[in-house]
Amino acid sequence: MEIIEGNCFKDNFPLWIKLVNKKITVTTDNGNDYQGIVKTIDPLTGSIVLLQFNDEELSKPSDLMIITGHAVKRLTLQTDQQPQSSTINLDIIKENEIDQDELKGRKIKLIEWFEKNRIPVEENDNQELVVAKSITIKSPYTKDDCNSSNVMVVRRIQDLMSRMPTTTT
Structure with missing residues (x-):
């Protein structure tokens, strides 16, 4: 086990690259421990995105946790149980799957709303x-699924989507 404490973690880009796809335990400043595999680390804030698992086989993540950079007190690199592959299936939380009928209904309601x-x-x-020939909205058709190079237009469409009633007339 390798332990990294204090300011050694802050703005240490080579260390961050080393931690990606590694199993770690993060201890926060309030004493909580979080264990998982590092998916990425935000270079601006030092926030860590951890994939957490219910089983030890590391087949599919059960949860995704973001630990803010300022709260990180200590990192412990778990050298004994590293994932075999750097590619991990990211089908997170199967309970949130949407059936095809609901997805189709959501798409139709969104089209009607626009x-x-x-x-x-x-x-x-x-x-x-494809909205206004400039924004694409992928399945499952939520405001988080909007994509365009024009941020202002995306925000306006997202705002409109958030004002969509649950039942359209």
């Missing part, structure tokens, strides 16, 4: 919604 607000929308070959 049309009601006189915003052009169409569906492309990949089952994505």
Whole structure:
């Protein structure tokens, strides 16, 4: 086990690269311990994205945890149980899966909402919604699934989506 404490972790990019896809235990400043595999570390804040597992075989993550960089007190690198592969299946939390009927209904409601607000929308070959010829919305069609290079337009569409009633008339 390798233990990293204090300011050794802050702004230490080579260490961050070394930690990606490694099993670690993070101790926070309030004394809580969190164990998982490092998916990534935010270079601006030092926040750690940990994949947590219910079983020891590391087959599929059961949860995703973000630990803010300022709260990290100590890191313990678990050298005994590292994942065999750097590619981990990211199908996180199977309970949140949406059935196809609900997904189709959500897409139809969203199309109706955009049309009601006189915003052009169409569906492309990949089952994505294309809004105003500049924004794509991928399944499961939530405001977090909007993608475009124009951030201002994305924010306006996301705002409109958040104002969509649960039942459209």
